[in-house]
Amino acid sequence: MRRRLFLAASPLLAAGPALAHPPRQPDNAEAQSIIEEIKTFREKIAKAVTDKDFPTLRAIYADAFTHTHGSGKVDNKDARLVLAMAGEPMIENAPASELSFRVFAGPTVIVTGKSPILNVKEQKTYDFRWVAVYVTGRDGWLLAASQATRLPA
Template sequence: MKNILILVLSLIIGQAANAQNLKADIEALEHKRFAAQVSKDFDFLEKIFADDLVYTHSNAKVDNKVSYIASIKEGKSVYKSVDLQEISVRDYGKIAVVNGRALIELGSTDGKPNILNLRYTVVYAKNGKKGWQVNTWQSTKLL
């Protein structure tokens, strides 16, 4: 009986540690993704975004993977900086849901700073050998 109790406790502790590792991994991916958007690291963006990406901007414009990455390449979406203010990761096995808040400085055409204060939700899915990929982004402007 004692051995069974030790085994069960070990499994529970191991699962809790794995959940913490996953949350740290997803949080690190969020930081890398934002940095890749700013630095225009298209190789990373191609890997991190799932082929079925639905990227809903705070103005309600919707992009897929191809159109979103093209918008960055063509200068339609210019990210000057991203300051991640809050992040919370929930683990659902092969799915992770991220809720966060970020200040995003976009490029400006009129010389004025264009800073978005956003709340957002991101859904990551574990995609076989491709690993964790973003398949959904949804953001809302904060006043």
């Protein structure tokens, strides 16, 4: 009897992940609400970078965070925290223009923008086009990845 029940249930057990519902894409009202959350979260990040608030920054960056510099160099979370604590110019707290927000299921939000960033060695400011990816974590939003590309002068 148990064997028959097991055999009858086996196809359902094997199909478990296939029967799971995929995350739902937020509707327009939800997306607008999420965008407002991300705007507030970005302000929190900028303040933490400016204030060199290590505990807040440590909680903001996802453990698997990566940032790709315009030079192609890739930083992980620890390297990015070191730069923030050293007061290096960063997209996280630079003035931003041309912001675009795209909300996906999860929810996940991709933000693109343009910011002037000071090159400390040259003492010259360059415009960078950047992208940042925000994901939901256990305790709220996380910055999961970012990338910056220097624009031609």
